[in-house]
Amino acid sequence: MPPSFHVRPATPDDKRPSFDVFIPAVRELSARQGAPWEPDPDEVWNNQKPFLDFLAAHAAEWWVADDDGSGKVIGYARSLERGGLFELSEFFVHPENQSAGVGRALLDKAFPNGRGEVRAIIATTDVRAQSRYYQAGTVARFPIAGLTGKPGVAAGEPLNNGIEPVAVTTDDIADLSALERSVIEFDRGNEFEWLLEHREGYLYRQGREIVGSAFLGPRGAIGPVAATHPDHTPSILDHIERRAAEREIAEVALEVPMVNEVAMRHLLGRQFKMDTFLTFLNTSRPFGQFDRFMGFSPPFVL
Ligand SMILES: CC(C)(COP(=O)(O)OP(=O)(O)OC[C@H]1O[C@@H](n2cnc3c(N)ncnc32)[C@H](O)[C@@H]1OP(=O)(O)O)[C@@H](O)C(=O)NCCC(=O)NCCS
DSSP, X not given: OOOOEEEEEOOGGGHHHHHHHHHHHHHXXXXXXXXXXXXXXXXXXXXXXXXXXXXXXXXXXXXXXXXXXXXXXXXXEEEEEETTEXXXXXXXXXXXXXXXXXXXXXXXXXXOTTOSSEEEEEEOSOHHHHHHHXXXXXXXXXXXXXXXXXXXXXXXXXXXXXXXEEEOOGGGHHHHHHHHHHHHSOOOTTHHHHHHHHXXXXXXXXXXXXXXXXXXXXXXXXXXXXXXXXXXXXXXXXXXXXXXXXXXXXXXXXXXXXXXXXXXXXXXXXXXXXXXXXXXXXXXXXXXXXXXXXXXXXXXXX
């Protein structure tokens, strides 16, 4: 029977109930697509909590759907706004309640038509999601591949082309923002403060010029990574991978736009493996130079 539900603005108390929809929705989609994902929900919760807290605190919109019978949260949608870049960060309906209009009601609230100069979504290949996202004015531009590798096996050579890494602090946020803006038209502004609190960050200089940036998380999540030219990408990736090896991180993970052919070839050449579960970047218009950029990992937002 179709669920009887209502949609309401989320509160901080909805953090874990929302997450408890996210896990079964992705688990069921992964199984349906032949790439089973059987995580320990508490482990994922603990690992992702700092970023999920950030999304909850800084959401542009965050809405949940409650089942009228049980009162339980059966779906949620959340978005983030960085200047004119309006991104849907999450959109999940519990498998028992999908294909019955819950998603439509949530998306109308969390990702309203007309909002944002550029509307962007890191989207699954779920046909219901894609159908909704085309109706929401976006087009699938290119696939994004999750790549993982063991930094101990392929730790990279020291930079030898005059590119120097410089560890960044909050004093460098203006430079990080300017670089990101030059590469993808928008910058994450004071989100860099969160990144610097939770990740090791670098700017890369060639002489006096800033040519790139990269961030490494404590459990090996790499991103965002930006370069002023695709040719700088291998040196930047070598350095950040070597840092992960020095920190004895077992595995690193990156979200690579598949149009970033330099990064794709470099990482595949280092025996990194592609996750079978590809995503798409859906956007309302073409923007940014994704041949020299990798977004945040895990792939909630760019
Ligand atoms: C994506 C998701 C949130 C959508 O929520 P939902 O409640 O299932 O979606 P709705 O019932 O509101 O809408 C589904 C739409 O897909 C359409 N649809 C279903 N199968 C389709 C197909 N094969 N081709 C085209 N459209 C299709 C339906 O007709 C409906 O559109 P309509 O309302 O215009 O008729 C939900 O299915 C989900 O959690 N999926 C798994 C996780 C996921 O991929 N999330 C996206 C993260 S980016």
